[in-house]
Amino acid sequence: MAELATQFKTAQSNIEPSPDDWDNAPSAHDEVGTVLAADEKLKEWGINPILIGSYGRRVSIRRVYDVDMFCRLDDYPTDVDASEVLGRAYNVLVDQYGDNHVTLYDTSITVLIPDADGLYIDVVPARKAEDVWEIPTDNGWLKTNPVKLTELKEAKNADYDELYVPCVKLLRQARRTLMGQEAKPGGFTVEMALFTACEEGQVSGQSMAELFASAVEGVADVxxxxxxxxxxIPDPTMDGEVLSFDEGADFETARDTFAAAAADARAAYDMAEDQAGKAALLLQGILGANDDFDNVFPMPAGYSPNGAPKAHVTERKPGDRKPTPGNLRFG
Structure with a gap:
């Protein structure tokens, strides 16, 4: 089997958020949290923000374009309307950043952070509702439980011997490569498809090469x-609920795209070790490039970019009458 352990390790490193992303995201979170907490009304409602989303779950990949801030309102009064929560947070943020940097949506407020390399913070107010949370919408309150999702991710990572989180990241990179950055379904849908396939017992593997092939197959099946x-897809954080995804998500294209990728990933894993270059070439087609690397999955040493073994050149020795292959030029 073509394990390509070193190359998978490098690929994992190549899709990690950049040092700037790692610095900008928590810094912007702290900055926006401080702005919101300074408001007397939000302070009275017990604002208590945490990071959620892909960054909060440690599954973000290079580069990080937005960060989700879950603003828990621990002392929120039940007689305050949902729209008042969004309106209050929106006005506070506009006062700080200006209306050209702040956008109000149905369930959140998006802030473009100055001097953070185009990073957006999505602010999501939330109130406690028994063992879950509720976020405000135009039609009242919507139940959600992102804190539980982070806990489930950590448990799944332990179940798979710390391979689950890096596998999620590789699948997010694959989706960007195969479907495009802005295409839907997005990275969260791919992550939840993987979680579902894992829960169903479809995904296994003792190495990243084996797990990745099995994971792409599982996502393709979902x-x-x-x-x-x-x-x-069942919502793993709330019994009896199902997940909803972006309107207009093209699951037919996702089905066909991931089915083809699954065939290539399995073919790559099934190749013999002496076919490592061909296996790497298939994996490069799945994982593609990012802003910093032409191929996030490197070619093994000893192989040309087309996956073929490099020609072995024998060093010439004094008195050797056998010509060295190639076009020698002097002068």
Whole structure:
């Protein structure tokens, strides 16, 4: 089997958020949190922000374009309307950053942070509702539980011997490569498809090469069922609930794209070690490039960019009458 352990390690490193992203995200979170906490009304409501989303779950990849801030209101009064929560937070942020940097949406406020390399903070106010949370919408309150999702991710990572989180990141990179940065379904849907496939026992592997091939197959199967059978992904944080994703998500394209990628990932894993270059070439087609690397998955040493073994050149010795292959030029 073509394990390519060193190359998978390098690929994992190549898709990690950049040092600037690692610095900008927590810094912007602290800055926006301080701005909101300075407001007397929000302070009265017990504002208590934490990072959620892909960054909060440690599954972000290079580069980080936005960070989700879950603003828990621990002392929120039940007689205050949902729209008042969003309006209050929006006005506070506009006062600080200006209305050209702040946008109000149905369930959140997005802030473009100055001097943070184009980073956005998505501010999501929330109130406690028994064992889950509720976020405000135009139609009242919507139940959610991102804190529990982070806990489940950590448990799954332990179940898979710390390979689950890096595998999620590789799958997010694969989605960007195969479907495009802005295409839907997005990275969260891929992550939840993987979680579902894991829960169903479809995903296994003792190495990253084996796990990745199995994971792409599992995600492809979940997307096939969504596209063909109307399957709904269960919400692992709330019993009896299902997840909803972006309107207009093209699951038929996702089905076909990931099915092809699954075939390539499995073919790469099944190749013999002496076919490592060909295996790497298939994996490069799945994982592609990012802002810093033409191929996030490197070619093994001893192989040309096309996956073929490099020609071995024998060093010439004094008195050797056998010509060295190649076009020698002097002068």
């Amino acid at each position: 997307f096939r069922r969504i596209a063909d059978d109307g399957f709904e």
